[in-house]
Structure formats: structure tokens, C-alpha cells
Amino acid sequence: MFRNLWKEALNSYSKLSFYQNVKSDMGYEPYLDTLAHGDKQCIAKLRASNHRLNCETGRYLPSKVSTHYEASKDNMVWRKSCWSCCTNDVGDLAHLPFHDPIIEDEQHVLVTCPKYHHLRVNLDDEIKSVIVSWDTQELSQLFSPEYITAFSQYLRKVFKLRFPKDDEANPREQE
Numbered sequence: 001m002f003r004n005l006w007k008e009a010l011n012s013y014s015k016l017s018f019y020q021n022v023k024s025d026m027g028y029e030p031y032l033d034t035l036a037h038g039d040k041q042c043i044a045k046l047r048a049s050n051h052r053l054n055c056e057t058g059r060y061l062p063s064k065v066s067t068h069y070e071a072s073k074d075n076m077v078w079r080k081s082c083w084s085c086c087t088n089d090v091g092d093l094a095h096l097p098f099h100d101p102i103i104e105d106e107q108h109v110l111v112t113c114p115k116y117h118h119l120r121v122n123l124d125d126e127i128k129s130v131i132v133s134w135d136t137q138e139l140s141q142l143f144s145p146e147y148i149t150a151f152s153q154y155l156r157k158v159f160k161l162r163f164p165k166d167d168e169a170n171p172r173e174q175e
Contacts, residue, residue: 002026018106019047021136022143031148039152042159043143046106052163054080054104077101082108084115107134109158119157124150 003026032040045051058079082104102108109116110131120128127147130138142151159166 018049022047022140029143030145031143031152034145035148035152039149039156042155043148043152045159046155047143049106051159053106053109054082055106077103080104082113084113109162110155116158116161119154119161123154127151127154 031043035043049056058081078101080103081101084104085102085108104113111120111134120131123131127142127150130141130147131151141147
């Protein structure tokens, strides 16, 4: 019964779309026994969308980010966009019908954002092919014992580059 409730809840929250792709059944994850604390933390944040990528923080920013951007659906899109890939005028263009800003979500950061390209090229070819394909049936492989260590280290480097002040503020993650 509890498993059914878990699956229903999982399907009812769009925030958990990434988690739905990598977790098909409720149960203990073996990587919790093998990874260092900081790596476990990065993996858990990614899986639960409990990170600070703009796709998440854009949901919660104050309704008036600056004097130029009013609270609106267009402003919401601007707040979720990748600030490395989009120009500052993305909010000014939001009303145009052909405007399609690049959203900073898990897929963009891990697969296509040029800011992290130098990290992706150093990945093992098998892990790289799973990440780049972004096939929802294959994504769960990244959390298998075969790939989890390399994937967690890649993810940790991505988060370190994206959120450099976290390392200074959180020395425990260095373990």
C-alpha cells in the first residue's frame, strides 16, 4: 500500500520529474554505503531536485528580481534560464513568440551547457554516452555501482564550478 502511495505522489509532482527517471522502485540505494559524504550529498540533491540550478531557484525568487523585470510568466522563464548561455536581455525578449530561452535544468547542465564541456570531455566514454543520450531508461545506470563513483565526482565538479562559494561555506563536503 505504501509503495502505491509513493508512486502516486511521485507522479503528481512535476518537481520530481528527474527523480522519476532514475528511481523506478522504492528501496535502499547501495551507493549510500560507498560514496564520500560530499558525493552522496551531490547525488541526493540532483535526484531530489534539491539543488540551486535556476530551474529550481527561479520558482522561489522574489516576484520583482530587479527594476526591469516585473512578476509574470515571462519573468519566471527569465529566472529559470541559464545565465551562462543566455544574454541579460532574455527577459526583454520573453514576450516575443519565437523566444525560447535555454533553461538551466539538470539536462542542460549535465549534457549541453558549454560552461561544463571541459568536464564532460574527461568522462569515461560509457558514462558520457549515457549522459549525452539522456534516455530516461538509461539514466538510472548512472546510479549503478559500475558508474556511481565517476558520475558523482563529475557532478561534484559541476556543482563546484556552478556554486563556488559552497566549498568555502561547507568544509564537510571536502571529506
